[in-house]
Amino acid sequence: MTRYGMVIGLKPEAEQKYKEHHAAVWPGVLETIRACNMRNYSIFLHNHMLFGYFEYHGTDYAADMAKMAADKTTQEWWALMMPMQSPLPERKKGEWWTAMEEVFHVD
Numbered sequence: 001m002t003r004y005g006m007v008i009g010l011k012p013e014a015e016q017k018y019k020e021h022h023a024a025v026w027p028g029v030l031e032t033i034r035a036c037n038m039r040n041y042s043i044f045l046h047n048h049m050l051f052g053y054f055e056y057h058g059t060d061y062a063a064d065m066a067k068m069a070a071d072k073t074t075q076e077w078w079a080l081m082m083p084m085q086s087p088l089p090e091r092k093k094g095e096w097w098t099a100m101e102e103v104f105h106v107d
Helices: 012-023 027-035 061-070 072-084
Strands: 002-010 038-046 049-056 098-100
Touching: 002 012, 012 038, 012 072, 027 038, 027 061, 027 072, 061 072
Parallel strands: none
Antiparallel strands: 002 049, 002 098, 038 049
């Protein structure tokens, strides 16, 4: 299992709508998350910054992320979410959410 943390900005005017959407995530999106071996997925909000965390339980992360990106329902969900988000300027090429380095963990 590998832990992933990521961060992205949230446009202030979109905060309420973003919360509403995530209070009722589409079942097809949740099914795809599970099918792509992601578990214990959370998104936190603080001062217009979103912090995402999940645990990956698969064996081919790139393939699972490609599978997720190819899913029609997920594409529709992302089309709603992306205009609400503000990617960080320092993100790596190809990233939307900025990957974070894990510097501490304890079970």
